[in-house]
Structure formats: C-alpha cells, structure tokens
Amino acid sequence: MMKWITSWLLCCQLAYARPAAPAFTERIQPAVWAITMVMLHDVVNPPAASRYYAYCTAGAYAIVAAHNPGMPAAGSFIRSWPAFTVSAGKDAYDYQVAAVYCILETGRLMLPSGYMLEEQEEKLLQAFRKEKIPAAVISRSVAVAKEVAAQVVAWSKTDNYNKLSARLRYTPMKGEAYWYPTPPAYMEAVEPHWQTIRPMVIDSCNEFLPLPPVPFSKDSGSAFYMLSREVYDVTSRLSQEELLIASFWDCNPFAVSSAGHMMVGFKKITPGGHWMNIAGIAAQTAGLDFDQAVLLHMLTAVTEMDAFISCWDEKYRSNRIRPETYINRYIDIKWQPLLQTPPFPEYTSGHSVVSTATAAVLTYLLGERFAFTDNSEVMFEIPARSFDSFMQAAEEAAISRLYGGIHYRDAIENGQQQGMQIAEKIISKIKAVGVKPVSQNLTGL
Known part of the structure; x- marks a missing residue:
C-alpha cells in the first residue's frame, strides 16, 4: 500500500x-x-x-x-x-x-x-x-x-x-622548412601530442590523412614560393569585406598585442566555440524541440573533437612553416599578417577542417539551404553576418585564413577536403543507427 x-x-x-x-x-x-x-x-x-x-x-x-x-x-x-x-x-x-x-x-x-x-x-x-x-x-x-x-x-x-602533461616538452624541429614560434609572444607549441587523444567516432587520428603539402622551397620559381607570394599579395590589397571576414572568423583564444615594452592579451572564443554557438542559433531558428536541440549540440561537439584530433595529427607530422616566418625570411622582412599567427604548425588549416566537418554534419541534420544570422562575435564588437547555408559559412571561415595571412591556399583547400571526409564518416555512422535529418520533422524550411 x-x-x-x-x-x-x-x-x-x-x-x-x-x-x-x-x-x-x-x-x-x-x-x-x-x-x-x-x-x-x-x-x-x-x-x-x-x-x-x-x-x-x-x-x-x-x-x-x-x-x-x-x-x-x-x-x-x-x-x-x-x-x-x-x-x-x-x-x-x-x-x-x-x-x-x-x-x-x-x-x-x-x-x-x-x-x-x-x-x-x-x-x-x-x-x-x-x-x-x-x-x-x-x-x-x-x-x-x-x-x-x-x-x-x-x-x-x-x-x-591526463597523460599529456607527462610527455616530454615539445622542441621545434630544426630546419628551414619547419614551424617555429612567431612574434610577438613566441608562444610554445599548442597541444603537440593531441593525436594521442581518443577520438569519438572516427577510428583513429590518422584515418583521414590529407594530401601531402606542397614541398618547401626557397626558389622564387617554386610552387611553394608562389603559395607564399599569394599570401603576401592578397593581404596587401584586402577589401573592407575581406578585412571583416578575417576578423569575424579570427577565433584566436589569446592574441597578444605589443606596444613598446608592454604586451596586452586579447581573449576570444575558439573556432569550436563559434560553431557551438552557430548550432544554438540554428536550433532556435529551426524551432527544434528539446530532444532535437540536444542531439544537434552533441553531434556538433563530437564532430569538432574528432576534426581537431585529425587535423592536429597532420599538423605535427608535416610541421610546416607559417607564412609569417617564410615571408619575413625570403620576401619582406617587415611584413606582418592581419591576424596573429597561431602557435602551432601550419598544415592543414584547423578552421578549414573543423568548419567544413561541422557544417557538413549540420547540413545533414538541417538541410542544404538553411539560412541563419551568426551573431557569435558581436560581444567582440564585430557585426553579425548572415548566411544562406552552413557550407557557405564554412567556405568563408576557410578563406578567412588566407585573408588573415596565417595559412597557404593548399592548407585551406586540403583542410576542407579532410574535414569533409571526417563528416562523411560521422554522417554514415549516425545514419546507420537511425539518426535522421531533423529537418524532416520541421515545416517551412
């Protein structure tokens, strides 16, 4: 009773x-x-x-x-x-x-x-x-x-x-072709052993190896010199729209600005944080119910985690020199990128990999023509931007790295391909277990 x-x-x-x-x-x-x-x-x-x-x-x-x-x-x-x-x-x-x-x-x-x-x-x-x-x-x-x-x-x-802190301190590789800490802070390499982190969905950190990067060369007639020259030339004639795009997708969690003997740090959200907020915006724009919204956020986060693991595996394998270092050595000693060069190797472009992978998964869930307005950077006094699709936003995020002067074109384009392969694996696995596009349950999309 x-x-x-x-x-x-x-x-x-x-x-x-x-x-x-x-x-x-x-x-x-x-x-x-x-x-x-x-x-x-x-x-x-x-x-x-x-x-x-x-x-x-x-x-x-x-x-x-x-x-x-x-x-x-x-x-x-x-x-x-x-x-x-x-x-x-x-x-x-x-x-x-x-x-x-x-x-x-x-x-x-x-x-x-x-x-x-x-x-x-x-x-x-x-x-x-x-x-x-x-x-x-x-x-x-x-x-x-x-x-x-x-x-x-x-x-x-x-x-x-928890094992990362016990690993040997990372020492930059010797050689002209390899990454080396850049000014103004000359920060140490970020997460050089991240490839040892267990992935969520993909089988391993090296399951989706990107195409090999263009070989390093100092020869002014080489393909690598042309890649570097493109970064130099593009950044010298940026339009106001391109400047805004570079700033909008900067997503540098800690940029350092120097003035004389004083250095000031500026904090921003990460690429993953930016895309998590886009997932939240999309959930509200689509009017998802609670369960669908949780699913959307979780899959966005899981995709980001695997994309970073895959990308960081390649970064510390190819260990490629950044445009800032190469251009200062071989083209123009006074040149500076619009964005602060991140403290890790160049190839492939992290934002290109992560944005493409995340956008592709969001596209599967919400459709190819999902319009939204992204206000993620308003708190940093950067105006909101509107997009007709997630892939359009990802394309903009990727090319922003060229405008910002921190990536070569092959790192961007091959990074996008790498991100798409990661997304295809994740989508195939969730489809196999019955995760259907939530857009099928919505009207007006």
Missing part, C-alpha cells in the same frame, strides 16, 4: 504544467554559452575546448536518449561510450531539467575554473522554480544530472588527456 501511495505521489509531482517546449529548448544555448565564457576566462586552446564541449553535451544526450526511444544510444556510433546508469526511475524526475543542468555540472567538474558555473546553476534552478516545477522534481532531476555528470567525468579520464 505504501509503495502504491509513493508512486501516486511521484506521478502527481511530475504531472505539473510543463512550460512550452521552446522554454526548455532555449535553455540549452545559454548553458553551452556559459561553458564558453568559462573557457574564455581560462584561455582554453581550440583542441581542448572541443573536448570540453563534447563531454559537456554527452551527458545531456545520455539523459535524453534514455527517455526518447527514437534517439539511438550514443554507444551505437561513439566508439568509447560507456554504460551510463541512473539510480532514479524515469518517472521520478524531469529529464529536460536534468539534461540542461548536466551540461553545466559537467563543465563545473571538468573546467579549470568550473566553480564559476555554480552561479549559472543557481540561476537555472531559480528559473525552474519560477516555472512552477515542484521542488521535489527539481531536486531529483539535479541529483540525476550530478550522477550522470560524475560518470561523464570518469569516462573523460580514459581518453589519454
């Missing part, structure tokens, strides 16, 4: 008037953005940022998939996915409350300054209370979120990330 009464009480608590779907859906992007802001504070580098996004959205997807029989288990397409367990029964908590809270809680546990997310967690709880969600339901949902987040963190500790 007591057991029946307890079950009846639980059903009554969960039978509250749930807010309209958009109210919950619109909480996902702010939660992810809160993660982004903490990473901005911590100056998390681009590959590491993609890893945090992947794990922070993974737990949310695990909670959603457990409640939605139409969502395939992530273990069917993510190779290392563990068996998450939840002690509470499905009828004892609100899975949407738990999923959103799990994004923040995972970030709180994983990020160096994760404690900064505690304020966001409290604000989220206050919002749930205002929506008249029963206190007991909120409490049990938070408990589930914390339970799953703890399991996500335990899973993350098996991907080799």
Whole structure:
C-alpha cells in the first residue's frame, strides 16, 4: 500500500504544467554559452575546448536518449561510450531539467575554473522554480544530472588527456622548412601530442590523412614560393569585406598585442566555440524541440573533437612553416599578417577542417539551404553576418585564413577536403543507427 501511495505521489509531482517546449529548448544555448565564457576566462586552446564541449553535451544526450526511444544510444556510433546508469526511475524526475543542468555540472567538474558555473546553476534552478516545477522534481532531476555528470567525468579520464602533461616538452624541429614560434609572444607549441587523444567516432587520428603539402622551397620559381607570394599579395590589397571576414572568423583564444615594452592579451572564443554557438542559433531558428536541440549540440561537439584530433595529427607530422616566418625570411622582412599567427604548425588549416566537418554534419541534420544570422562575435564588437547555408559559412571561415595571412591556399583547400571526409564518416555512422535529418520533422524550411 505504501509503495502504491509513493508512486501516486511521484506521478502527481511530475504531472505539473510543463512550460512550452521552446522554454526548455532555449535553455540549452545559454548553458553551452556559459561553458564558453568559462573557457574564455581560462584561455582554453581550440583542441581542448572541443573536448570540453563534447563531454559537456554527452551527458545531456545520455539523459535524453534514455527517455526518447527514437534517439539511438550514443554507444551505437561513439566508439568509447560507456554504460551510463541512473539510480532514479524515469518517472521520478524531469529529464529536460536534468539534461540542461548536466551540461553545466559537467563543465563545473571538468573546467579549470568550473566553480564559476555554480552561479549559472543557481540561476537555472531559480528559473525552474519560477516555472512552477515542484521542488521535489527539481531536486531529483539535479541529483540525476550530478550522477550522470560524475560518470561523464570518469569516462573523460580514459581518453589519454591526463597523460599529456607527462610527455616530454615539445622542441621545434630544426630546419628551414619547419614551424617555429612567431612574434610577438613566441608562444610554445599548442597541444603537440593531441593525436594521442581518443577520438569519438572516427577510428583513429590518422584515418583521414590529407594530401601531402606542397614541398618547401626557397626558389622564387617554386610552387611553394608562389603559395607564399599569394599570401603576401592578397593581404596587401584586402577589401573592407575581406578585412571583416578575417576578423569575424579570427577565433584566436589569446592574441597578444605589443606596444613598446608592454604586451596586452586579447581573449576570444575558439573556432569550436563559434560553431557551438552557430548550432544554438540554428536550433532556435529551426524551432527544434528539446530532444532535437540536444542531439544537434552533441553531434556538433563530437564532430569538432574528432576534426581537431585529425587535423592536429597532420599538423605535427608535416610541421610546416607559417607564412609569417617564410615571408619575413625570403620576401619582406617587415611584413606582418592581419591576424596573429597561431602557435602551432601550419598544415592543414584547423578552421578549414573543423568548419567544413561541422557544417557538413549540420547540413545533414538541417538541410542544404538553411539560412541563419551568426551573431557569435558581436560581444567582440564585430557585426553579425548572415548566411544562406552552413557550407557557405564554412567556405568563408576557410578563406578567412588566407585573408588573415596565417595559412597557404593548399592548407585551406586540403583542410576542407579532410574535414569533409571526417563528416562523411560521422554522417554514415549516425545514419546507420537511425539518426535522421531533423529537418524532416520541421515545416517551412
């Protein structure tokens, strides 16, 4: 009798008037953005940022998939996915409350300054209370979120990330053809061993090797000299639109500006952070329901993580010299790129690989002609830009590296091809387990 009464009480608590779907859906992007802001504070580098996004959205997807029989288990397409367990029964908590809270809680546990997310967690709880969600339901949902987040963190500790600090300090290769730290800060190489991180979907870091880079040469008649000369010539006659494009897609988490003996650092979101925000914009533009929005964010993050692993594997294999170093040595000693040269080898272009891979997965989910306005850089006083498709945005992100003076054309174009191959692998795996384009469930797109 007591057991029946307890079950009846639980059903009554969960039978509250749930807010309209958009109210919950619109909480996902702010939660992810809160993660982004903490990473901005911590100056998390681009590959590491993609890893945090992947794990922070993974737990949310695990909670959603457990409640939605139409969502395939992530273990069917993510190779290392563990068996998450939840002690509470499905009828004892609100899975949407738990999923959103799990994004923040995972970030709180994983990020160096994760404690900064505690304020966001409290604000989220206050919002749930205002929506008249029963206190007991909120409490049990938070408990589930914390339970799953703890399991996500335990899973993350098996991907080799914790072993990176024990590796030998990276020393730049000797030779004229190879990357060397660039001014003004001459920063050390970023994540030279990132290829050892376990991928999410692709089989290995070197599954999609790009075409070989154009061979290094100092000969003024060589193909490599022509690549360098193109960077030099293009950057000397940029239009206002090209200048804006370069700035919009800069995505350098820590640029250093020097004036005399003083250096000032400027923080921005990473390429992954930019595309995670695009995913949030797309989810709201399309009017996705909560479950679809979580799926969209998780697949965006997982794609980014694998793209960075693949790209960084090539970067430290080819170890190619940056345009700034080559042009200063062999063309014009006073030349400077529009954007600050990132502290890692040149080939392939990370933004080209990641943007193409992510845009292709988003295109599969939302369609080829999905128009949206990207305001990700407004906080940095860069105007929003509108696009007719995700691939159009990715094309612009890729060519921005030439305008910025930090990549050669072959690194951009071969990087785009590399990114497309990664996306095709991910799309084929999610299609095989029944992840259909969410655009099939929408109208007016």
